Amino acid sequence: xxxxxxxxxxxxxxxxxxxxxxxxxxxxxxxxxxxxxxxxxxxxxxxxxxxxxxxxxxxxxxxxxxxxxxxxxxxxxxxxxxxxxxxxxxxxxxxxxxxxxxxxxxxxxxxxxxxxxxxxxxxxxxxxxxxxxxxxxxxxxxxxxxxxxxxxxxxxxxxxxxxxxxxxxxxxxxxxx
Amino acid sequence: xxxxxxxxxxxxxxxxxxxxxxxxxxxxxxxxxxxxxxxxxxxxxxxxxxxxxxxxxxxxxxxxxxxxxxxxxxxxxxxxxxxxxxxxxxxxxxxxxxxxxxxxxxxxxxxxxxxxxxxxxxxxxxxxxxxxxxxxxxxxxxxxxxxxxxxxxxxxxxxxxxxxxx
Ligand SMILES: [Zn+2]
Numbered sequence: 001x002x003x004x005x006x007x008x009x010x011x012x013x014x015x016x017x018x019x020x021x022x023x024x025x026x027x028x029x030x031x032x033x034x035x036x037x038x039x040x041x042x043x044x045x046x047x048x049x050x051x052x053x054x055x056x057x058x059x060x061x062x063x064x065x066x067x068x069x070x071x072x073x074x075x076x077x078x079x080x081x082x083x084x085x086x087x088x089x090x091x092x093x094x095x096x097x098x099x100x101x102x103x104x105x106x107x108x109x110x111x112x113x114x115x116x117x118x119x120x121x122x123x124x125x126x127x128x129x130x131x132x133x134x135x136x137x138x139x140x141x142x143x144x145x146x147x148x149x150x151x152x153x154x155x156x157x158x159x160x161x162x163x164x165x166x167x168x169x170x171x172x173x174x175x176x177x
Numbered sequence: 178x179x180x181x182x183x184x185x186x187x188x189x190x191x192x193x194x195x196x197x198x199x200x201x202x203x204x205x206x207x208x209x210x211x212x213x214x215x216x217x218x219x220x221x222x223x224x225x226x227x228x229x230x231x232x233x234x235x236x237x238x239x240x241x242x243x244x245x246x247x248x249x250x251x252x253x254x255x256x257x258x259x260x261x262x263x264x265x266x267x268x269x270x271x272x273x274x275x276x277x278x279x280x281x282x283x284x285x286x287x288x289x290x291x292x293x294x295x296x297x298x299x300x301x302x303x304x305x306x307x308x309x310x311x312x313x314x315x316x317x318x319x320x321x322x323x324x325x326x327x328x329x330x331x332x333x334x335x336x337x338x339x340x341x342x343x
Pocket of ligand 1: 180183210211214
């Protein structure tokens with residue numbers, strides 16, 4: 001969080017639509033990647049992203065400390081994504097080709113890793129996937145993770161550890177590691 | 178043989194979440210145990226892959242306009258609600274001012290006189306009924322009601338178009 005970010009959020013909080021628009025632009029991929037990691041489905045993740053920003057607009061005034069914005073945003077995103085998953089239990093998985101075509105990554109090797117990783121991630125429980133994304137992608141501290149997931153720090157630590165071990169084992173089974 | 182040290186402390190160590198004392202213990206063990214060093218390497222690998230894979234995901238370009246149009250619609254309705262509130266309060270203030278103006282004007286004085294007259298009439302009627310006792314009060318009230326009804330019926334008949342006569 002830079003001073004600019006804090007100023008932007010303060011301004012959006014006061015109802016400035018330009019500031020809100022800039023905030024969406026700065027954080028849309030943050031929200032989208034979190035949702036995508038949990039749901040593994042492009043259009044679902046986009047819908048969750050939209051829903052999340054609408055909630056942010058509605059409840060931004062309740063955010064007391066602007067410095068906690070990223071973890072506050074992550075908390076809303078995770079809750080939205082998990083709710084979405086509950087509501088749409090249709091068990092949809094995007095075809096891997098589609099997932100590859102849509103990415104800008106061309107090197108074949110990289111694509112294979114992506115494919116394996118998504119396959120492996122899908123075998124993890126939603127709890128494990130969520131904590132992995134929050135830590136590995138966003139780098140939240142254990143205290144922040146405890147706040148976001150409403151868990152004791154000890155549980156955060158062991159859950160994260162087990163999630164990593166499980167992902168490693170799944171990737172080993174895929175023959176990538 | 179598996180090392181029995183492979184606990185969540187390794188994750189906490191990798192993440193820099195161990196306090197000084199504990200960090201030293203893990204550091205010391207890892208220095209001697211190849212198995213734990215491999216676990217740590219795997220974890221760093223997992224971190225790299227999750228990071229690289231998800232960072233390659235980018236939201237489609239039409240999402241931002243979608244979000245903003247949904248939010249600005251809500252923004253507008255909130256603004257509209259505020260305007261309506263302001264308008265309502267303005268109306269209340271204007272109404273109160275008009276009422277106050279009427280009461281302060283000569284018309285208000287006249288209304289006040291009539292009001293006092295009405296109050297006085299009611300008051301004296303009550304005193305009259307109190308003075309004459311229950312039976313006579315009943316007689317007076319009943320005969321007044323009958324008289325009023327007869328008057329009302331007569332006036333009503335006079336006003337009614339007289340088709341029946343034809
Ligand atoms: Zn060991």
